[in-house]
Amino acid sequence: MTSETSRDLRGALRRSADATGQLVGALRTGLPALLGLVPLTAFLALMWIALPWLPSAVKPLRALANAERRRAGRILGREIPEPYRPPRDGGLREARRLVRSPDTWRDAAWMAVHGLTCLQAAVIAVGIWAAVPYTLSLPLWWWAAPEGSVAAFVTLDGWPKALTLPFLQGALDVFILLWLVPRFARWQARLAEVLLTPTTRTSLSERVEELTETRAEALEAHGAELRRIERDLHDGTQAQLVAAALRLGLADRRFEADPDAARELFLEAREGVEEALVQLRTVIRGIYPPILSDRGLAGALRALAAGQPIPVELDIDMGGAAEGRAPAAVEAAAYFVVAEALTNIAKHSGARNGRVAVRRAPGRLTIAVRDDGKGGADPDRGSGLAGIRRRVAALDGATRIDSPDGEGTTLTVDLPCGS
Known part of the structure; x- marks a missing residue:
């Protein structure tokens, strides 16, 4: 052989x-x-x-x-x-x-x-x-x-x-x-x-069904957001402006007879207008945080992490300058995802530390928020995680939650990011 x-x-x-x-x-x-x-x-x-x-x-x-x-x-x-x-x-x-x-x-x-x-x-x-x-x-x-x-x-x-x-x-x-x-x-x-x-047919069918559901969720989320803005404007800003207008009207009537009382009403009206401006800025932040325009997503997330009651480690890689900034809707969604996730960590997880990792790749933006808390997070039992999933689905993104009991929670979000 x-x-x-x-x-x-x-x-x-x-x-x-x-x-x-x-x-x-x-x-x-x-x-x-x-x-x-x-x-x-x-x-x-x-x-x-x-x-x-x-x-x-x-x-x-x-x-x-x-x-x-x-x-x-x-x-x-x-x-x-x-x-x-x-x-x-x-x-x-x-x-x-x-x-x-x-x-x-x-x-x-x-x-x-x-x-x-x-x-x-x-x-x-x-x-x-x-x-x-x-x-x-x-x-x-x-x-x-x-x-x-x-x-x-x-x-x-x-x-x-x-x-x-x-x-x-x-x-x-x-x-x-x-x-x-x-x-x-x-x-x-x-x-x-x-x-x-x-199969291709199965994938296409599942994709059509998924897009139908995410479109319905996007419309529902959009309607809820419009109702929230309307409620905030009606119950807050509008009420303050009406009160200021009434005080100005009373001050105008009392101006000649009692200038001191009229001056007090003018000051109260000014305070009401200032408070209305604060509430109006709060509503605007809820639509698109101005810090995103001023500092970009990385700066906004650093400011967000700095204001948390527990230490939050940041690992942000926004890619090269050639890729440019992500679309405004994607940056806003990423900001709100991290804000909601960190709020959940502070309120419910019992964690001592948190970590936020953001990666910008061609066409994708990936966010991972981790904590060392008690785990057991369930999107079906609360509105926070369900709201994150709806917001991400509205942009055709994907959300994954890994939260075994006693081992902390990892929230991973993948957003399409064609600029």
């Missing part, structure tokens, strides 16, 4: 050994998938009765599918994207959305196929390694076996068979070991990619 042939054989054996390890490793998702077929079948049979529990039922299925995406992605050398959108509603509305989502059914199909084939593939891959030396050694000991015994699909009843059939069987075993086993592992990963990767 030449050195090149020996090298090729060693390479083929190594690839087969790696593939066997991958097929055995697939049992970490294959066995749970196989065991989950019974409750999956029962759930599908009772779908309309068990519909309210569907959002909870898909969580372990999605966790299993995500584990397989990571495993198959390592084998294929490319990432298999996760198609799931974060739940926006609860109860029956979310359950009906899951029933309509193709991703739910594709996950269920993968679970069925993977569960039914994974164990067999692993058994074949492991067994074939032992079958090769066992089959090739038959000519050495077949005569000691009881008459009529069958080994490696060969009936042991004479030397002619013992000297020919085991080698044919061994050749087939070697073919399976060196050619089929690596392909079994590759096919298994490809099957996961085909079933667990969102």
Whole structure:
């Protein structure tokens, strides 16, 4: 045997050994998938009765599918994207959305196929390694076996068979070991990619649905903002100006008869006008903080962090000068996201330290706000995080909240930033 042939054989054996390890490793998702077929079948049979529990039922299925995406992605050398959108509603509305989502059914199909084939593939891959030396050694000991015994699909009843059939069987075993086993592992990963990767149609459908929802949320947020501005102007600025006008009218009537009393009314009216100006500036800051115009986003965030009751570390990288400033709407959204997040940290988290990281990349602005508090933040239980999500969604951005109990909270926001 030449050195090149020996090298090729060693390479083929190594690839087969790696593939066997991958097929055995697939049992970490294959066995749970196989065991989950019974409750999956029962759930599908009772779908309309068990519909309210569907959002909870898909969580372990999605966790299993995500584990397989990571495993198959390592084998294929490319990432298999996760198609799931974060739940926006609860109860029956979310359950009906899951029933309509193709991703739910594709996950269920993968679970069925993977569960039914994974164990067999692993058994074949492991067994074939032992079958090769066992089959090739038959000519050495077949005569000691009881008459009529069958080994490696060969009936042991004479030397002619013992000297020919085991080698044919061994050749087939070697073919399976060196050619089929690596392909079994590759096919298994490809099957996961085909079933667990969102299709173009699914991605487009999900995108249309997401844009429809974010448009509705943007309109709702815009309406709420207009109502807030109207309420602040009506209850604050307008009331102060009306009071100032009344005092000026009374002062005008008393000016000749009682100049001192008229002067007091003039002073009260001036105070009312000054207070109205303060309230008006507050309303303006709520629309677009002037500090953003004066100092830019980085300066505004530094001023914001300096006014917090706990130490806040800042890590801001706004990119090169060639990229220019982000659009005003993006800067305003980023400012309000950080302001709301820091307010939540101060009020609810029990944190001792906070950290704000801002990164400007071509076309994107990423914000990460972290704390070392108690965690357990839930956007469904409060208006602050839900308001952040709506504001970000209005700009076609993405929000992710990671808040395990006892480990603090990380809020990550990704905003499109084409200037």
